[in-house]
Amino acid sequence: MASVPASQQAESVEQKFQRLAAVWRAETGHFSSITRMSNHPAYQEIIHLGPAVVPSLLRDFQTEPEHWFVALRAITGAQPVSAADRGKIDKMAGAWLDWAKEHGYQW
Amino acid sequence: MVIDLEALFPGLSGTDYRVTSPSDRKYNCIAWAASDTRRWWWPDPPPGDEGYHWPSSVSNEETLVAFMAAFATLGYRPCAVEAIEPGWERIALYATANGAPTHAARQLPDGRWTSKLGRWQDIEHTLRALEGEAYGSIVQIMKRPAP
Numbered sequence: 127m128a129s130v131p132a133s134q135q136a137e138s139v140e141q142k143f144q145r146l147a148a149v150w151r152a153e154t155g156h157f158s159s160i161t162r163m164s165n166h167p168a169y170q171e172i173i174h175l176g177p178a179v180v181p182s183l184l185r186d187f188q189t190e191p192e193h194w195f196v197a198l199r200a201i202t203g204a205q206p207v208s209a210a211d212r213g214k215i216d217k218m219a220g221a222w223l224d225w226a227k228e229h230g231y232q233w
Numbered sequence: 234m235v236i237d238l239e240a241l242f243p244g245l246s247g248t249d250y251r252v253t254s255p256s257d258r259k260y261n262c263i264a265w266a267a268s269d270t271r272r273w274w275w276p277d278p279p280p281g282d283e284g285y286h287w288p289s290s291v292s293n294e295e296t297l298v299a300f301m302a303a304f305a306t307l308g309y310r311p312c313a314v315e316a317i318e319p320g321w322e323r324i325a326l327y328a329t330a331n332g333a334p335t336h337a338a339r340q341l342p343d344g345r346w347t348s349k350l351g352r353w354q355d356i357e358h359t360l361r362a363l364e365g366e367a368y369g370s371i372v373q374i375m376k377r378p379a380p
Contacts, residue, residue, distance in 0.1 A: 151352075154351070155350070155351050155353045156350045156351040156353055157351045157352075158262040158273075158335070158349075159275060159295070159335060160283060160285055161275075161295060162335075191259075195283045195285075199283055205282055205284065211284070212272070212284050212287075213271075213272030213287075215258055215259045215273055221284075
């Protein structure tokens with residue numbers, strides 16, 4: 127059984143998220159399919175970090191909105207995007223940031 | 234991040250292609266083929282509902298039939314001819330060997346094609362230059378009268 131490198135064993139959630147996000151961005155940037163993007167192993171690992179990774183996802187939205195919507199929905203069960211804003215990435219990210227503030231998240 | 238397009242799309246090598254925009258996460262290839270740079274288009278099969286755009290009259294399925302129906306809402310109809318035809322606009326749909334749609338390209342007035350590469354750039358390219366492991370093959374051409 128392969129062992130986890132010592133550098134990864136000591137990672138914080140934020141560090142693990144940044145590492146996984148970098149891999150995911152490099153390997154899925156050319157995908158249009160939400161399914162292919164979110165089924166990528168790195169994206170799935172991010173989802174499996176659970177509620178602890180939500181602040182990292184929200185902080186990332188504030189740099190430049192990224193396609194963390196599947197992850198946020200999977201982790202929180204929420205869907206705050208209005209019908210009028212479907213597909214508008216900036217508005218979708220804004221809806222999630224508003225939802226997170228209303229639900230007491232801090233990032 | 235340095236993107237090696239020819240490593241991902243070997244068919245580009247030796248062809249006349251050029252990058253025509255910076256990377257942009259706000260719209261994808263389907264949207265770009267539909268001339269929409271404001272939204273990300275992709276079906277949202279249940280139990281999803283992640284908030285992406287898909288024509289409300291079209292079934293939320295990742296099938297060629299659904300993608301053809303999506304472009305039919307914009308006036309496109311299936312055709313067998315790839316070559317440029319004055320008075321007509323064309324799009325090309327790509328899918329994997331198992332039929333899963335992956336990509337769409339739009340024909341330009343000079344007969345070349347334009348594609349948005351996911352969250353990355355737009356490029357101009359020859360029609361079949363993006364066929365390969367990443368996007369599969371072109372499976373359907375559609376056309377509509379030009380405005």
